[in-house]
Amino acid sequence: MGFTVECCENCGTLFNYPGFGSKYCPLCREEDTKRRDTVKEFLRSHGNANMYEISLATGIPEKQVKQYLRDGMLEIPEGSPIYIKCECCGCDIRSGRWCPSCAARLSAGTKGSYVSVGEVPRESMGPGKMRFIGRHEKK
Ligand SMILES: [Zn+2]
Ligand SMILES: [Zn+2]
Numbered sequence: 820m821g822f823t824v825e826c827c828e829n830c831g832t833l834f835n836y837p838g839f840g841s842k843y844c845p846l847c848r849e850e851d852t853k854r855r856d857t858v859k860e861f862l863r864s865h866g867n868a869n870m871y872e873i874s875l876a877t878g879i880p881e882k883q884v885k886q887y888l889r890d891g892m893l894e895i896p897e898g899s900p901i902y903i904k905c906e907c908c909g910c911d912i913r914s915g916r917w918c919p920s921c922a923a924r925l926s927a928g929t930k931g932s933y934v935s936v937g938e939v940p941r942e943s944m945g946p947g948k949m950r951f952i953g954r955h956e957k958k
Contacts, residue, residue, distance in 0.1 A: 822835040822836060822837055822838065823835070823836050824836070825842050827843055827844035827847055828843060828847075829844070829850075829851075830844060830847055832844040832846075832847075840890070854879050854883070855887055857877050857879065858873055858877055858884060858887060858893060859893065861873060861876055861877050862893070862896065866896060867896050867898055867899045867900075869900065869901050870884050870885060870901070888915075889903070889914075889915065889935065890935070891915045891935050891936075891937070892914075893914060894937070894938070895913045895914065897940060897941060899940070902940055903937070905917050905918040905921055905937070906921075907921035907925065908920075908921050910939060911939060911940055912937030912939055912940075913937050913938045913939070913940055914937040914938070915935035915936045916935035916936075916937070917935060917936055917937070918936070918937065918939050919937075919938070919939065922935075
């Protein structure tokens with residue numbers, strides 16, 4: 820794979836795309852890197868946060884934050900109340916697009932290597948499972 824000429828997804832400029840990563844021109848990529856750093860910095864200093872909180876605090880749209888997670892640039896910290904879902908089986912993952920087992924299955928079929936593999940959180944608690952812990956429900 821070499822460079823191909825692509826349209827920047829953000830501003831529409833034609834540029835040499837290296838074949839991986841976001842389809843952004845060098846200028847938008849730089850902006851993007853800054854935004855990623857902002858999010859990373861926020862998570863470093865604040866610990867667990869959900870996409871909404873990150874978006875609110877950094878001014879970056881939730882959709883964009885989710886994209887960073889999918890890209891594997893960011894990882895949801897262990898113990899977060901929410902995770903993103905494996906695009907294949909729907910289980911919780913901390914980053915990327917697939918859980919390790921789906922990625923293994925997918926890459927076995929195509930002989931490709933997948934970089935977007937996310938770790939499965941050690942304590943996977945689905946919604947509803949904490950209902951009876953520590954407090955009684957009030958109507
Ligand atoms: Zn651009
Ligand atoms: Zn999966």
